Amino acid sequence: MADKKKRRRPADPDSDSIPFKSRLKPDSVILQALKALAAAESTPSASTNPLTLADLSLSQACREVSDLPLSSVQSTIESLVLSLTHSILSGQGLSFSVPSRSSANQLYVPELDRIVLKDKSSLRPYANVSTVRKTTITARILQLIHQLCLKNIHVTKRDLFYTDVKLFQDQTQSDAVLDDVSCILGCTRSSLNVIAAEKGVVVGRLIFSDNGDLIDCTKMGMGGKAIPPNIDRVGDMQSDALFILLVEKDAAYIRLAEDRFYNRFPCIIITAKGQPDVATRLFLRKLKTELKVPVLALVDSDPYGLKILSVYGCGSKNMSYDSANLTTPDIKWLGIRPSDLDKYNIPEQCRLPMTEQDIKTGKDLLEEDFVKKNPGWVEELNLMVKTKQKAEIQALSSFGFQYLSEVYLPLKLQQEDWL
Amino acid sequence: MADKKKRRRPADPDSDSIPFKSRLKPDSVILQALKALAAAESTPSASTNPLTLADLSLSQACREVSDLPLSSVQSTIESLVLSLTHSILSGQGLSFSVPSRSSANQLYVPELDRIVLKDKSSLRPYANVSTVRKTTITARILQLIHQLCLKNIHVTKRDLFYTDVKLFQDQTQSDAVLDDVSCILGCTRSSLNVIAAEKGVVVGRLIFSDNGDLIDCTKMGMGGKAIPPNIDRVGDMQSDALFILLVEKDAAYIRLAEDRFYNRFPCIIITAKGQPDVATRLFLRKLKTELKVPVLALVDSDPYGLKILSVYGCGSKNMSYDSANLTTPDIKWLGIRPSDLDKYNIPEQCRLPMTEQDIKTGKDLLEEDFVKKNPGWVEELNLMVKTKQKAEIQALSSFGFQYLSEVYLPLKLQQEDWL
Structure with missing residues (x-):
């Protein structure tokens, strides 16, 4: 039953006595x-x-990405591919150096009031059974990003996945390598023209x-x-x-x-x-x-x-x-x-x-x-x-x-x- | 290992031989x-x-709401309240006639290609232990909608709920009565200025x-x-x-x-x-x-x-x-x-x-x-x-x-x- 107590309201919205x-x-x-x-x-x-990592003399110890124009992304990819080619021709083989994104490699910098990545990296060689798949995916993502640079269009992570389902197998794999590629190239994900x-x-x-x-x-x-x-x-x-x-x-x-x-x-x-x-x-x-x-x-x-x-x-x-x-x-x-x-x-x-x-x-x-x-x-x-x-x-x-x-x-x- | 079969792709996105x-x-x-x-x-x-219920001679048997201007919503509420007052003064008490929205009262009309409500209604009297709460909520929602008409503003269902939490108790109750009120007044929910x-x-x-x-x-x-x-x-x-x-x-x-x-x-x-x-x-x-x-x-x-x-x-x-x-x-x-x-x-x-x-x-x-x-x-x-x-x-x-x-x-x- 609706008793009186229940229907009493704290303030009548229509009255002039609106609190405060x-x-x-x-x-x-x-x-x-x-x-x-x-x-x-x-x-x-x-x-x-605002302070930057450089102001804190942390540029060596920490790693951050920045917004790059599309042309820079393109030339960075091209330079990277060139150096990889040199490495292969000189008999060193194909290998990416990939910054670690794990929480062990993260650091909260109070002066900046945000979390940044420390400088740990790992090698991702092609000539290794445990990394050959990820190396291949990395190369393929780089190729796709390079295409986006040439065409100057934007795609979603889902689009990226669907261009090569056989290789990527599921979207978590292409998404993770996409973040790796951001770190490798030192640019933000939006610089890669991959949008959410x-x-x-x-x-x-x-x-x-x-x-x-x-x-x-x-x-x-x-x-x-x-x-x-x-x-x-x-x-x-x-x-x-x-x-x-x-x-x-x-x-x-x-x-x-x-x-x-x-x-x-x-x-x-x-x-x-x-x-x-x-x-x-x-x-x-x-x-x-x-x-x-x-x-x-x-x-x-x-x-x-x-x-x-x-x-x-x-x-x-x-x-x-x-x-x-x-x-x-x-x-x-x-x-x-x-x-x-x-x-x-x-x-x-x-x-x-x-x-x-x-x-x-x-x-x-x-x-x-x-x-x-x-x-x-x-x-x-x-x-x-x-x-x-x-x-x-x-x-x-x-x-x-x-x-x-x-x-x-x-x-x-x-x-x-x-x- | 990345075997050749895995890396073969159905079509090269860059080639001119794009299918079709x-x-x-x-x-x-x-x-x-x-x-x-x-x-x-x-x-x-x-x-x-398009056909209407009237074209199919179904206006009596079925019920639909329509878009009403705010002034009509306001005057419909005022007429309703007037008739309820007459009912009380004549000793009949306060009671709403509420169209049933249950699935038993729904009908798919092939000619219209949509689901409509049939004409079943039920009474919601104040002087009944089982309906007094819902009757009170109905009256309160009508009052709040009337306020929206006077102020000519829009609110969300969540706003409506919070104006009287003590009475409504939880949002499903005010939401359900809001749909009832649409049916009672014969107008759409957006006509009530309650928006999603x-x-x-x-x-x-x-x-x-x-x-x-x-x-x-x-x-x-x-x-x-x-x-x-x-x-x-x-x-x-x-x-x-x-x-x-x-x-x-x-x-x-x-x-x-x-x-x-x-x-x-x-x-x-x-x-x-x-x-x-x-x-x-x-x-x-x-x-x-x-x-x-x-x-x-x-x-x-x-x-x-x-x-x-x-x-x-x-x-x-x-x-x-x-x-x-x-x-x-x-x-x-x-x-x-x-x-x-x-x-x-x-x-x-x-x-x-x-x-x-x-x-x-x-x-x-x-x-x-x-x-x-x-x-x-x-x-x-x-x-x-x-x-x-x-x-x-x-x-x-x-x-x-x-x-x-x-x-x-x-x-x-x-x-x-x-x-």
Whole structure:
């Protein structure tokens, strides 16, 4: 039976007594503060000229790949083949030197705040029963990449696999060698013109070119612009945004796009709709690098929200050789933070109890270097694990559908409440 | 060891002897035929004025919902509440009459080629211990929808749930009542301004407006335009496309977008990246209804490819009350069809053996009305189940990365080879 207690609601979404709305200052005051912040970000300083392995005298000990133009990829392959030919003609045989991508060869560099590869390599000779297959696959992948260079087209990993199923046998084999080839050539996977399916969308105060077409992201309706799978054909970024709002999930993105939040507070809104894909990570990095504005993250208040934030910020372990190109430094954790639950009076029934697995994931995160180096994050995560409560961004709808765009976010911006 | 047999490939992607390329006629010849086809489609005939329940004298026996403008939704809710108030005041109490959405109340209508709801309803009285909770939820959802009408904004199902977690308890309950409310009011779920997350993208010869912004889909680079989640703010469709190419998966979409296939053969390319979501289904239907051009489907040659085609064509069972608005009639199965595997010499190693589950799904499909009514489809499906072989669209990459856009599709169009 529906008893009275059950039907009592924490706040009537229609009433004027929307929690914290009265604390909001005029938009002009908030904008003033945001402008100062964006200006600070774009002035040349240590934060905009990030450290490299060379600055740390680690270039010898560590290995990273970089974006190369297609012509360089082509000539690097040709030089490699030439040196292999010399080796064969001089009686040394055919052998690739392949950087190790195993976790034993990975290193978290606190100064860079990301995972990089150490310098261990191994030989992959053709004249050896245990490596002849992998050597053959490596040569074939190099040949296919060389074809892509000549034709100047992009393909997916799946396409690559299907060009020679008999040799590759299954896609994990061609995928793994593709990563090897990135490391061998010293370039990113996107430089090889092998792309991942796109998932993300972007909307807001941004104009950019996608494959030669000029895109105005303030004129993309509610659907937004699909983030292109090939970052090398993205360019000409122009923007008057004061910050980038990185949103974990679709529902919050839709709310902000429909309300054209970016017109009230000039910003670029971007989401990968859950787990970050390579295309969205590359796009975010390019946005931050070119526009030099802060990145504020809006994620669920649960361990996975923080984990997603960390993938954007510090990279994933299986692509650590490419961390310099895939990661966006200095992402701020705007919300929903565990401390927000009480601060914004999120009703008890909109909070969810954490499962055993959630709690374990939270505790594991507390051991990660990228969390440890940010005391504010540690404190929040400790609170989450202690209270055993989580909440989605959507929980704010309990105060009205537009509470997110009309009160919560403006208030967060006003208070510069991020970590 | 890599023996010679393993490394022999079915065709060298670089050679001029690309299979079937020689059979291709000049594009002008193919375009001529496509123009005739598009013209036939747009002349007024039975196919463009599809049958309705009323034509079949089934309006009494069956129930369907329709798109209503927001103001009508609002006034329908207000009339309903007024009649409920009268009922209470006259001593009859509060009770909703709710159409049954169970499978026992569903009917496949061959003339319409879709599933519809029969007319069974049940009463949901407040003064009954077994229904009081659901009655309360129904009233609350009606109130929330009324709010959306007044504010003219869109929300997701998740947002709706979070406005009253204490009452709804879990999202399946608010979702189910939301479908009930659609049926009670006789309007589609998108008319209620409750939207699903968007997934699809569109590119090609199409201009349309999204929430007031004019979008030119020939100028959307490789990423394309994200399909808007709210179809009611999509309009002003203009196009010189001769057909719509409905693509199952992302990888094929990317290939066609990069090659700007739509410039060689004027078309609109659309994909939901796998399982069709509501937004993409609504968008496809609107495209077909407004532009009156054929829809050609490019899906994997496996039971799921055909199943996806059927969801676009005939609807899914759990939203059968809305089938008239969600389905696109007369979608042609272009490929990859089971008979294509031999016809186009798809190499053995690029075909995959069907699993037991695949074969069962295939056999189940053979029993479905929408397959049975198309003898060509039955024949193809029988061949698939008999040969126990499946293949992805990507399997065409074995003849070169651009074989799909440069040979396979043009040849299919030239031969008008669809079912």
